[in-house]
């Protein structure tokens with residue numbers, strides 16, 4: 312690891328800051344949304360009310376002794392943070408804790424009849440079934456006639472900007488898409504990414520997915536294209552083991568997306584069938600590692616996950632949250648080299664992300680200055696800029 316001075320870890324305790332607004336406003340809005348989405352029973356409603364009070368005014372309370380994942384959370388710093396306000400521990404930690412406690416409140420971990428029912432399913436399904444998704448899938452018919460190179464670039468672009476389709480983000484950023492119709496890339500290492508993916512590859516691509524629906528669909532299309540073109544021999548798709556950050560993709564969401572593709576007809580269905588076959592033949596593998604929902608940076612990933620990434624020709628890390636976990640959720644000076652903050656990662660890594668939180672690295676001084684001159688600090692969180700950053 313290069314000797315880079317540590318930057319301050321982001322906490323949520325500064326009123327007026329973006330992290331504070333997530334804890335004080337976004338989380339209560341998510342609780343309201345979940346309450347309305349299902350006919351939850353009185354016990355669950357009481358638990359959601361208790362969570363609302365606890366997450367906004369209370370202290371972190373350790374998981375009960377019989378919780379199925381208590382030991383795991385102990386290794387994930389639970390005891391160190393217990394007794395503190397949600398605002399005073401690392402923001403990354405508080406956010407993960409929120410989703411863990413929300414799933415408890417609705418009975419997701421069971422036992423009981425609500426076990427395994429995804430509280431975010433209605434909003435995920437609505438997005439997957441939307442006319443916007445129809446339009447995106449229909450556009451694949453035109454793309455199918457273009458040269459493979461052009462298809463690959465279009466699909467990479469789709470996967471990158473698909474990251475704007477994040478349902479939690481939309482709760483507090485309505486209108487962001489309209490605000491910047493031609494948003495810019497603040498860093499673009501895509502040529503380096505293509506050189507890692509070669510033209511005749513037998514290697515493995517790991518794709519660490521982010522959101523379901525309109526982000527996961529283009530991610531899957533990209534994987535299907537790379538497999539079909541022989542640029543990779545195998546792909547491993549890392550998704551979340553349980554619902555998380557509202558719209559994050561789980562194995563069930565992958566199945567929904569594949570059904571959506573195969574039912575769409577045309578080129579979309581051909582992609583869908585290709586992926587279906589790849590899964591059944593073991594050329595595409597799903598992984599739902601517990602660490603994917605951990606409140607910690609990837610620097611602390613366990614050995615089995617490290618081995619997965621080490622074996623990949625390249626790991627594509629999608630989205631804002633995964634970026635925060637990849638580089639460390641810290642107030643880095645924006646010109647801190649991306650290669651330095653990702654030196655811990657066990658293989659070539661590429662980040663594809665729209666900017667939705669304060670963390671940023673790898674900018675040139677000129678780019679940072681131009682962004683600040685045009686927008687103050689709004690470019691960091693507005694979701695209107697994106698990046699492709701690669702450490703080979």
Ligand SMILES: O=P(O)(O)OC[C@@]1(O)O[C@H](CO)[C@@H](O)[C@@H]1O
Pocket residue numbers: 333406474477479480521522556629630631632633635665667668
């Ligand atoms: O990871 P994603 O889906 O791109 O974004 C997740 C996100 O909406 O949630 C966090 C705040 O809760 C921010 O990091 C980011 O804005």
